[in-house]
Structure formats: C-alpha cells, structure tokens
Amino acid sequence: MAVNEETGPGNQDTGPGEERAAATGGNPADSPAEREPLPCGRELWSVWERWESGEADPHAAACPHCTEALNTLRHLEDVVSAARATEPREQDTDASALVGRVMDVVRLELRPGRTLPLGEEDEDAWIVEAAAARTVRAAAETLPGVRAGSCRIEVRSQDTDTTAPAGRLRRGPVGIRLEVEAPLTWHLQEVAEQVRHRVLEAAETELGMRVTVVDVTITDITEDVEGRRP
Amino acid sequence: MTEQLASGDLTDAVARAVLGTAGVAFLRPGVAQLLRASRALARVRPMGDRLGRPPRSSGVRVTRGEGAEQWHVEVYVVLHRGHRAVDVTREVRAAVTAAVRAEAGMRDPRVSVTVTGLV
Amino acid sequence: MPGERGRAPQDGADEAARRADGLLAVRAGEGDEEAFEELVRRHAPGLLRLATRLLGSRTEAEDAVQDSFVSAWRKLPEFRRDARFGTWIHRIVTNRCLNVLRARRPAVDLEGVPEPQAPEHEASPARVAEGHAAVADLTRAMAGLSPEQRVCWVLRELNGLSYESIAESVGISPEAVRGRVFRARRYLTEAMAAWR
Numbered sequence: 447m448a449v450n451e452e453t454g455p456g457n458q459d460t461g462p463g464e465e466r467a468a469a470t471g472g473n474p475a476d477s478p479a480e481r482e483p484l485p486c487g488r489e490l491w492s493v494w495e496r497w498e499s500g501e502a503d504p505h506a507a508a509c510p511h512c513t514e515a516l517n518t519l520r521h522l523e524d525v526v527s528a529a530r531a532t533e534p535r536e537q538d539t540d541a542s543a544l545v546g547r548v549m550d551v552v553r554l555e556l557r558p559g560r561t562l563p564l565g566e567e568d569e570d571a572w573i574v575e576a577a578a579a580r581t582v583r584a585a586a587e588t589l590p591g592v593r594a595g596s597c598r599i600e601v602r603s604q605d606t607d608t609t610a611p612a613g614r615l616r617r618g619p620v621g622i623r624l625e626v627e628a629p630l631t632w633h634l635q636e637v638a639e640q641v642r643h644r645v646l647e648a649a650e651t652e653l654g655m656r657v658t659v660v661d662v663t664i665t666d667i668t669e670d671v672e673g674r675r676p
Numbered sequence: 677m678t679e680q681l682a683s684g685d686l687t688d689a690v691a692r693a694v695l696g697t698a699g700v701a702f703l704r705p706g707v708a709q710l711l712r713a714s715r716a717l718a719r720v721r722p723m724g725d726r727l728g729r730p731p732r733s734s735g736v737r738v739t740r741g742e743g744a745e746q747w748h749v750e751v752y753v754v755l756h757r758g759h760r761a762v763d764v765t766r767e768v769r770a771a772v773t774a775a776v777r778a779e780a781g782m783r784d785p786r787v788s789v790t791v792t793g794l795v
Numbered sequence: 796m797p798g799e800r801g802r803a804p805q806d807g808a809d810e811a812a813r814r815a816d817g818l819l820a821v822r823a824g825e826g827d828e829e830a831f832e833e834l835v836r837r838h839a840p841g842l843l844r845l846a847t848r849l850l851g852s853r854t855e856a857e858d859a860v861q862d863s864f865v866s867a868w869r870k871l872p873e874f875r876r877d878a879r880f881g882t883w884i885h886r887i888v889t890n891r892c893l894n895v896l897r898a899r900r901p902a903v904d905l906e907g908v909p910e911p912q913a914p915e916h917e918a919s920p921a922r923v924a925e926g927h928a929a930v931a932d933l934t935r936a937m938a939g940l941s942p943e944q945r946v947c948w949v950l951r952e953l954n955g956l957s958y959e960s961i962a963e964s965v966g967i968s969p970e971a972v973r974g975r976v977f978r979a980r981r982y983l984t985e986a987m988a989a990w991r
Contacts, residue, residue, distance in 0.1 A: 491977050518984040525933045525987070526952050528926040533844065541839035544857055548835050548864045549828065555868070557826045561790060564762045571765035573791040576826030580794065583822070595821045627818065654762025666814070 699759030703735025
C-alpha cells in the first residue's frame, strides 16, 4: 500500500509532485497539496479514478468543477490517442536487424554443457549436448503434430563400467530423456513408441551415437493436428 | 602441467585439413573472428567460454604436454546436416593425422574431435 | 482508449502462442539457439514498440531490447517452467528502460526541455496541424516526468496494462502505481494547459 516505496535508496525522484508524496496512506494522493479539494469538495484523484473505473458518478456529471477536471483528463486521453495513431503498427515494425544482432551475440556465448561420446568406446570423438538434442528433437517432430520440448542426454553411470582416465570424459552409450507434446489423435502408448523409434534411428544414422534408453514423457496433449510452429 | 603450443604453421595446416573434409561447415569460431565479422558486436565484452579456455580459442588447438612425445590436436567443428556426424569425425581425424605427419613429421598424434553444432 | 485497457486477451490464439513460447523457452534454456531466435523474432516487434514509448527514441530502444534479450539468454537456464516468457521478457525490458531513464540527466527545468523531433515514421502530412502540435506538446511534457512516473504512465496509457500488471512488471504495489499514474496525468494536463 505504501506510496513511498519509490523513494527508497538509490531511487531519485525528480519528477513533479513526486517529492510531495512523502507519507504513506490509503490513497495515491495523500500529501496536503494533492489533498486540496476542488471547490466542490471532491479531490481530483478520486474524481479521475471514478471516471477511469467506469463507475457511475452522479455528482461529477452535475458539478461544473468535476466536469472541468474530467475534461482536462479527456483532452489528455485524446492527445494520447492521436500520439498512438502516429506510431507505426506493431506488425510493421522491422525487427530483423535487431534479431540478427541479438543472435550474433548469443552464438558467441558458449554455454557450459555436457559433451557426449560419438562412435565406439575407443574413439576420441564427441558432440555437445545441444547439437545432439537438436537432432533428437527434430527426429521426434517428424511425426505429425508432435512437438519436442526438453531433451537431456547423458552417459549414465549404470550403463558404463569404465571410469574415465584422468582429464578425460567418460565414454559409453547415452540415455535420452525427451519430453513431447502430442495431438489427441495419437494413442499415447503408440506415440511414445514411435518417438522412441525415430530417435533411435536418427541417433544411429545421423549422429553415430550409441543409445541405451530413450525415455519419452508426454507433457501435454494438444488439440490441433497441425501443431507445427508458425 | 606446462603445455607447449604448436607453431602457427602447424595449427594452420591442421585447420586446412579439417576444413577440406567433406561434411565440415566451419571451425568453431573464436571470439576474435566473430568480432571481426560483426561490427555491431564491437561493444560486447569478449568473454571466455566458461570452461576456462581463453577467449581467443578457436576451432583448432595443438599442444604437447611437457616431456610428452605425443602431440594432442583438439578440433572443434560445426558440421553440415546430411552427413553422419561420427563418420565426418573419423575423416577429420585421418586428415589431421596426415597433415601433422606431412607438416611436422610426427606420427600418431592424439586427435580429439568435438562437434559443436550442426547447420 | 476503452476496450484496450485491462487484462490480456484469453482467446485460443493467445493460448496457442503461450504454449509455443513455453516449449521454445525450455529448448532455448537447454542451449537451442534456433528456439531462442524464434522467441526473439516473435517478441521483438512488441518490445521495440514498448521501449520506444518508454525512452522516446528508437535507437535507444533497439539497444535496450538487444541488451534485454542477451541477458534473457544468459538467465534462461534458470527460467521457471511455469513462468510466461512474454511476461518475463516484458519485465526485463521495462526495467532496462527504467535504468536508462534514471541514468539520463534529469530534465527538471521545463524551459530546458528540447522540442521533440518529429518521429522518422511520421509521413502523412494530412495528420499534421492541430493534433500534431498537441502530440508534440505531449512528447515534450513527458520529458518532465520522473522515470518512475513515465514508465507507469506509458504502460497504463499507451500499452493499456492494468495497474496490477504494471505493479508486477515494475515490482511495486498497485497502489504505488496508481499514485505514479495519477501524478503523471496531473502533471501532463497542467504542463499542456500552460502551453496552450
């Protein structure tokens, strides 16, 4: 409820009226100056607030002072409308240059993430988890209406009995945990089975990554079959 | 462990061998390269990659541990989709091994290949 | 601006967009750059308009939105699944703009406030005349608001958010938002009346 939260440390309020909003209270305009009523006895903030809330205000409708106060507010709203009309429409805003700049920075930032083994036990080939996960998600999304979300891939300790030599990463087959959304049209058991099948196939043919298990969780049932991304 | 960094010539020869392998799109770009590529990034502070590697690390690193005979070549590549990733890493390893032999006369370097992306 | 005030629309398209955002945010949080690019593409136009309104400058708005997205990318791994990406990024941009406004020299002396420049996109000469002058007055008067007043007022009047949404965005109570919006309106009406 406190109005003066905004006058906390490090928060310089230089705007008009702000310095007068010292005390706390139940309404937004509780300093003496702001409480000074209109000649009819009503306070400006309450007249404006009633109008904004759309509540019926018989006094204001009949009172010349309140009417005047509301006219100034209405005039402001008209000017605001005119200002909005001069803005370009949101869909006309060209953000492509901005998108490009953001992605330049993002691609430059290497995220810490797992590095997973590719190929056989004795090879020295690897793939970062984010890249492997994209292949996995894309494989799941070859099924109509299926959308993939979280995908975590790791070498599970129960799948490998070798411990990595010092300074090297552990090798072994990976386990995949994948979350998908599927449309109502799918039988849940069937969709999980199909996703598993496609994922195993892609891991073998596109990556060459050995996989022991694919856990598929269906997180959501969607209604539209054409649940493709726009 | 004190590491010895290979000469720029050897590193360049390795990089050429990697880039000449079918299925390789590009080496993982170093920050310096990206900065050059994008003027808009000039005000972005170059950051290390949080794994402790220096900010200039790019796609190829050739080192030899102190007293060790064997060179270690680390390659970080982005591959084209449509190629089987593990097969490309095998061809990269063969090309790098050949390049190290030709350039430095050394046999059997340890070659680690990491796929950092698919495009 | 009746009808535009209040809560976000809850129609099916909105729900579908929110669902898609959620999926993309999870993927982006796991390092999927393409998913993040899609999020940036979806949200950039609205955020650019918001930041342009808050800062009064398209150039500064582009910088603020770019910085906000980069900081969102860094924080995404900790992004809560039940949160809405749109709300979250909106809040990041709002706070970034608030900081930009605070870092500006306070323009307390209204005589010293420069005449606003005509926005680049303002093409139609038909719209000029009286309305144009009033809009210019408004832009000029807005420069006299405190950063906090300006942000609350813009979110309310130009973006049509509810007091509760603004409170959530800015991190203060709805009552404090009401106070700021009231003072901003009072100040703007007085300033514009004085120039007429």
